[in-house]
Amino acid sequence: MLQIKNLSVTHKKDLRPLLENFSFSLNAGDKAVIISEEGNGKSTLLKLIYDPGLVEGYAEYTGEILTGSTLLGYLPQEFPRECKEQTIYSYCMAAPAFSEVNPGDLAAIAARLRLPKDIFYSDQLCGTLSGGEKIKLQIAVLQMYQPDIYLLDEPSNDIDIETLEWLEQFINTCQKPVLYVSHDETLIERTANVVIHLEQIMRKTKPRHTIVRMPYREYITNREAGFLRQEQQAQNERREYRKQMERFRQIQQKVETDQKNITRQDPHTGQLLKKKMKAVKSQEYRFEREKENMTEVPDMEKAIFVKITPETRIPNGKVILDYRQEPLKAGDHLLASCVCLRVTGPEKIGIIGRNGAGKTTLLKQIASELLVRPDIKAAYMPQDYEELLNPVQNPVEFLSSRSDKEELTAIRTYLGSMRYTADEMAHPVRELSGGQKAKLLFLKMSLDGCNVLILDEPTRNFSPLSGPVIRRVLKDFQGAVLSISHDRKYLEEVVDTIYELTENGLHKRS
Incomplete structure (x- = not known):
């Protein structure tokens, strides 16, 4: 239904890579959440999947995004500015699907979202709606389209707790795949069965992504445990390496000292010391190879630091x-x-x-x-x-x-x-x-x-x-x-x- 092959995305202004060689398939039954720190490209990825024209002003990409004849339903993070001066009725009329939905189904959609049943015919300006009401209105229009895939950018923003619980139920029972971004940990914990984690490591110079098919909390627990094990192993290997190098240097210094003190009248000892130094050098090369193969110290994107005085x-x-x-x-x-x-x-x-x-x-x-x-x-x-x-x-x-x-x-x-x-x-x-x-x-x-x-x-x-x-x-x-x-x-x-x-x-x- 949705297949992404070797997608790489670069921020035009900074020339900073946001994604590298990202491949992913969204399948039936998938409720996939995209998580990352702020500014790492979550919304950019959703926009790119829905309409590459939405990001052409600030990002460029290579790779393939294959959707075929799939109908995508996209909820943007922010309510469109140009629509704020429209009436609710005008906003709905701009959606071709609106005129194809019978009044009974419209009333049912409104009821599910706890909106007035005649909301879609209202002369109220969209800009006067609360943040949550704007989100509900957009979700309602999406439901009129009955898309094959839902792409939701922060659907949990600004909606009240009862509607959040409805949204959880909607995602969980939706017969169509859902790919979404959310900052609501409770929503993610209760709905996601696929986690797509976008990171910026090496001081935000290199992107890394992880795709796992498991619940969010299980992923976070496994990730933290894995990083802890890797860090402990890396530290143990480096500690042992330092001990070995200290012993090696002591042997090397002793051989070098003995070589300086050897006399010409003792060629046999000189030959033995040469062989010993060759063995020392061989050991040094072995240590260098072991160092190259050491477990890497984990490079994980750390959360923000903030402090109030x-x-x-x-x-x-x-x-x-x-x-x-x-x-x-x-x-x-x-x-x-x-x-x-x-x-x-x-x-x-x-x-x-x-x-x-x-x-x-x-x-x-x-x-x-x-x-x-x-x-x-x-x-x-x-x-x-x-x-x-x-x-x-x-x-x-x-x-x-x-x-x-x-x-x-x-x-x-x-x-x-x-x-x-x-x-x-x-x-x-x-x-x-x-x-x-x-x-x-x-x-x-x-x-x-x-x-x-x-x-x-x-x-x-x-x-x-x-x-x-x-x-x-x-x-x-x-x-x-x-x-x-x-x-x-x-x-x-x-x-x-x-x-x-x-x-x-x-x-x-x-």
Whole structure:
């Protein structure tokens, strides 16, 4: 159905290889997840499979992508900008399959996604939908096409927990193969039976890929155990090599000393020493051959490193927020009759709720209060990064406040710890992946010494490999965190108190 032969992909601007000699077949029953650190080419690979024209501006490739007459259904990572000013009805009408689906089937699709049954005929602008509603709308249109293969780029982004559970069921029960990218570890653990791992090793100069047909957690466990065994074996071999070389040098030095002290009157001893030196040289060559055949020290792509300064501690009794909004509205639309939220000390609050419930609206209002408070240092990470990021700035320019040599050197060091290459540090923000943009905002909060973090879906663009690092950092953070999240591992590992936003207000979840 889908066959890829010897695919190699190169980033045009950096001349950095993203893939080398990648071959893969997607078969019936496959639920294949592509994982990698941010910026390693996951989305590029999906775009290339669907339509090579989508990447021709920044990447070139060799190899074959064979799809035959297979109908591909592609969900992009970001909702198309040009469609945001369209009505939902216009957006659906642009899909030829829409007019071929009868109203009963349309209603069934809407019901499965918990969308209003008449949503597809709505005059509401697509740009006014919540992030999760946009994802649902795109998935609904894909279902109208009934493709032979689903290519899904971050389908789990921004959708609520109930829809995430529906998505898991959809992937697991779908009769068609699914190739997808996701940062939701729970979703991956519950759905993937094939793992495609793209890595950049040797300081991001060489790509490596691994394809295994096994569940994700089993792959990660086997990978870590394998690397540990390889590292231990490599260390043992090198330790034994050093011991052998030390003994060899002692023998060599003794023979050389004896040769210097030999007299012409003792030719027999001289011949014996020559033979002994020849044996020593032969042993040296053998050691060199053994060194070449030693087990390699494993070169694995390490997760990002990020740290928030310890000076961010908040006293336990300090009132961070005493918020009341009655009612909560988005324009003329009533979201909740009354919202009350009190936060004291270094609490970590998680807000959940259905898509469109008003979570982002609420968090923006809370942020507007906290960002101007002189007694705290607050930072806001929006769901749409472009609210804070200038698309033409590069990462160093975004993080710099003084632009002196010392600051710029420090910033490049920090970016390096977040796995930016020197070339990526010079790229304009618009060319960065979603995960790389998220790294920038986290790094900015760290450098600014913020002690109150207001985060809208903070883990949504971090890879399954970087996600545990971010969760650990936020768990250990000694300031306050107010966040919206549908990431079940984040809610379980980081958050102290979960509130659900409904039309009646915020309700604490047990």
